[in-house]
Amino acid sequence: MLSLPPWYQTILESVLGLSVDDSRQVQRLSAGVSELSKRFTQRENELSDDKYTASEDLRSAYLVYYSTVNLLKLYSPLSELFPTGFFKRPALGVLDLGSGPGTGLLGMAGFLDSHGFRGTLEYTAVDHELGNLRSVEKIAGNIKPNVEFTVEVEIHCCDVRLNDAQFGSGYDLVLAMNSFNEIAREESIRIIHDAIAPAVSSTGFLLIVEPALRDTSRELLRLRDGLVASGWTIFSPCTRQGLCPALEKETDWCHSSKAWERPAFIERIDKAAGLIKEELKYSYILANRHGVGAKHQCPDSDDLYRAVSERFDEKGRTRIILCGEIGRNFWMRNKRDKTAGNRVFGSITRYDLLAISGAEIREHDVLVRPDTEVQIHDFLRGD
Ligand SMILES: C[S@@+](CC[C@H](N)C(=O)[O-])C[C@H]1O[C@@H](n2cnc3c(N)ncnc32)[C@H](O)[C@@H]1O
Structure with missing residues (x-):
């Protein structure tokens, strides 16, 4: 069962400046979580430029609830990469597009910490909301004394859709967690082609995580077919590189679901906001441009x-x-x-x-x- 890093709640409370066990504070945060939840579900079929995390209250609500439930979604795709020796390197360069207040950094640090990483995590966060990036910096400062590897953070405040948005090169891992669903598919494909492909190292990977809703998941599957058509190889979850068969029937989609140790504060927010996060559900695609498919995970198995x-x-x-x-x-x-x-x-x-x-x-x-x-x-x- 997945569980949050041992240092997680202390860091969360230090960054937020409050106790998540204080019922009045949780009540206030829950109101923000309800508001965000409405925005996310309303937005399922429409894209909007609305910068919901510009408000400090909503940003705190996002961090306490959505970052907490999202960060562990990195663990299972990364666990499949682990046996390949991918993390055996002195420095791991990660680019996080649409970082939010620090979900990806918390997830990467938690995963690396529990897998004995001892190098340097070179983490670059990109978001169009500066408040989110300031939160990423704060989180990095709090993670450093808790882990046995070095954490270096860079932030870039920009709109990832801009034609001239470039993020550098040589990244081992590019993350796009719950951010492509805020961008039209044609633009996501252009961003992958113009900005992500040149940013990934020759042995690097792209990990896209999306909500497990039918529409967002099917959009991801279409994006997956587009990636394969333009020369990317899917490492996980697909064991085939052909067209995705879930797209053949309108009613199908594809998602993971993992049990987790839901902390008491999430249970309280769930109750107050009328939500339920007993399991972590999400869709993801882990892909690369150097031909490493699922077969590399199990070289002895044909089927x-x-x-x-x-x-x-x-x-x-x-x-x-x-x-x-x-x-x-x-x-x-x-x-x-x-x-x-x-x-x-x-x-x-x-x-x-x-x-x-x-x-x-x-x-x-x-x-x-x-x-x-x-x-x-x-x-x-x-x-
Ligand atoms: C739903 S949040 C995801 C945050 C985090 N990755 C997670 O999974 O919890 C989407 C993030 O993408 C950012 N974002 C959306 N559109 C963007 C754009 N065009 N350029 C840069 N950032 C963008 C938002 O500000 C927000 O922080």
Whole structure:
């Protein structure tokens, strides 16, 4: 289960100048969270230039609630990158486009701290709201004494859509967390082509995270197809580079969902603002321009699949939707066909990466037979 970094609440309280256990303060913040939530859901189908984080109250509400629930969304894609040796470097250059008040910095620092990173995190935050960038600087100052690596931060206040917006080059990781949904897709594609592609190092990655809403998730999948068409390779979550099969049917989309230790202050805000964040749901794409696909995670497995639905444990059988080279299909195992080799089929959870061999492709589904071999790669569990 995902949990916040041990130093997280202390840093949050120091940056906000308040205690998140104080019910009056939480009440005030909850009003801001409700307002932001309305803006985000209203905006689902329309883009707006509204700088909602210009107000200090809304910025604090964003930081306490949305940054807290968003920062752990970096962990599972980064966990898949970890076994490749990606983080074994003296300096890790990260560019965060639409940084907000510091979500990405908190997430990166938390992940690196829990994975024994000892180099320098060179973090560049870009946002068109200066208040957010000042918050990023404050957060960096608070993180430094708590971690065993060096943190260096640069800020750039600009509109990422501007034609001449350039962010430098040689970044190991470019993050765009919940920011492309505030920008039209054509502009996002142009930004990726004109500004992000030249900014990523020859061994670098682009990580785009978006809300798990149907529209924003499908927009991300269209963006994913656009990335592949222009020479990017998807490392995660896709195990195929062909067109995304979730786009074939209007009603499909694709998202991860992870359990987390929801802190008491988020539970209180959820109650006060009428929200619920029991699970962390999000869509993401981790891509690169040097041809590193999912296969690099599991070089010994020929057939890799991603679980893209919940698991349905029905009387006499287990079903789940898996996505892979053969498309997005229902897979089924009859209880009587359970063997040592396919035992774990009954414990697959959404977004697990699976190596499966010897299944039978049928007209309407794929059958897990007694001789089918199923393996789960759960990188968060360290398998
Ligand atoms: C929903 S917030 C996401 C913040 C943070 N990345 C997270 O995931 O919590 C979107 C951020 O993108 C910034 N943003 C939106 N449009 C932008 C633009 N055209 N140029 C620069 N920043 C922009 C906003 O100011 C805001 O901080």
